[in-house]
Amino acid sequence: MRNRLRLFLLLQLVGWVVLAWCPPFSGVAQARDTVTRVCVVQSYNAEYIWCQNINDGIRNALKGAGVVIDVFYLDAKRNPSPDRLRAAAQDIAARIGKLDPRLVITVDDVAQKYLAVPYLVGKGGPQVVFCGVNAPLENYGYPAADVTGVRERWHFRDGFDLLHKIDPRVKTVAVLLDDSESAGYVLADMRADLARNGPFALQLSDVAMLRTFQEWKRAVLSAQERADAVALGLYHSLVDETTGKVVPVETVRDWNLSALRKPTLGFSDATRDHGHLCGILESGHEQGLLAGRMARHLLLRGGRAGDLPVSINQQGLVFVNLKTAERLGLVIPYEIIKAAEMVIQ
Numbered sequence: 001m002r003n004r005l006r007l008f009l010l011l012q013l014v015g016w017v018v019l020a021w022c023p024p025f026s027g028v029a030q031a032r033d034t035v036t037r038v039c040v041v042q043s044y045n046a047e048y049i050w051c052q053n054i055n056d057g058i059r060n061a062l063k064g065a066g067v068v069i070d071v072f073y074l075d076a077k078r079n080p081s082p083d084r085l086r087a088a089a090q091d092i093a094a095r096i097g098k099l100d101p102r103l104v105i106t107v108d109d110v111a112q113k114y115l116a117v118p119y120l121v122g123k124g125g126p127q128v129v130f131c132g133v134n135a136p137l138e139n140y141g142y143p144a145a146d147v148t149g150v151r152e153r154w155h156f157r158d159g160f161d162l163l164h165k166i167d168p169r170v171k172t173v174a175v176l177l178d179d180s181e182s183a184g185y186v187l188a189d190m191r192a193d194l195a196r197n198g199p200f201a202l203q204l205s206d207v208a209m210l211r212t213f214q215e216w217k218r219a220v221l222s223a224q225e226r227a228d229a230v231a232l233g234l235y236h237s238l239v240d241e242t243t244g245k246v247v248p249v250e251t252v253r254d255w256n257l258s259a260l261r262k263p264t265l266g267f268s269d270a271t272r273d274h275g276h277l278c279g280i281l282e283s284g285h286e287q288g289l290l291a292g293r294m295a296r297h298l299l300l301r302g303g304r305a306g307d308l309p310v311s312i313n314q315q316g317l318v319f320v321n322l323k324t325a326e327r328l329g330l331v332i333p334y335e336i337i338k339a340a341e342m343v344i345q
Helices: 002-021 027-034 049-062 082-099 108-120 156-166 181-197 213-226 249-259 284-301 322-328 334-339
Strands: 036-042 067-073 103-107 127-133 147-151 172-178 203-210 229-232 264-268 278-282 316-321 342-344
Touching (some): 036 082, 049 067, 067 082, 082 108, 103 108, 108 181, 127 284, 147 284, 156 181, 156 264, 156 278, 156 316, 156 334, 213 249, 278 284, 322 342
Parallel strands (some): 036 067, 036 103, 229 264, 264 278
8 A cells, every 4th residue: 555655646746847847838839839930021112012013922922831921111212311221120130030930031132231131141040032133142142051032134125125116216215213222233234235235226325323303304304305215214212402302203203294205115013104105024023923932942842042043033024005105196016015914005
């Protein structure tokens, strides 16, 4: 009897020790451990259609992968101050650290410069997939063991060719952009293409980067005097000379529509509703889709991001605006309309 009692007491003591050693069950902790998170850091703002299209592409690529997606915005178009961007990036980095994601997708150059490079790359945390990058990759130390992604390119050559086919009388074009860092990289790509592959279908009469809205207005009016057409690149960072504040892109768009009398060419699907006559548009959705597919591969199959080769967008969306053509007295050939993915009527 005494032996049985001793055995019972011994087993009870062991049970108490085990219970004291094991952490209490927590449904919250268990749920957190089973959640796979992906953070997306956008360089710009949630209202910008480019960001929306990229987010849609990422979500489509990760659909069914069992991930939770958190999106953050640096708001660089509307608030381009380096000090403010550094502060915003620091705050987002801290929030990412608390979420502990498996992977971070960083979108456009600002997110690389202010967040990915200072806080993520080579730090032993989540792997990084970038997209929308215009700068030379070596500017950011890419690719790296924990980084891969998608470069961005504009379809200058194809766009100039499309405009010339619509109106063979167009021989020259002026290219205008704001003076943002991204615009500088875009123009460097255009010049590299020209040097590598020879003349475009249209001769460049003028290429200009403008800082203020007032400079933009003067440049647009002047370009119409010297060129047969005007190619409008980025104009999201123009500032007002009086207030020093960034002019809303809708204000610039509306002024452009009131002032332009020559055929206009666009390059990004973010400006498809800006009244341009035509363009071979880069797709934000494609950027997000390609980056999302890379992220999906890493999440489901494992491996290092740096083992996946960097890619570049290929899809150019043929765009024509029949309302603008009618206003200009132009007839767009039927075969071009039939081939277009986007037709504004």
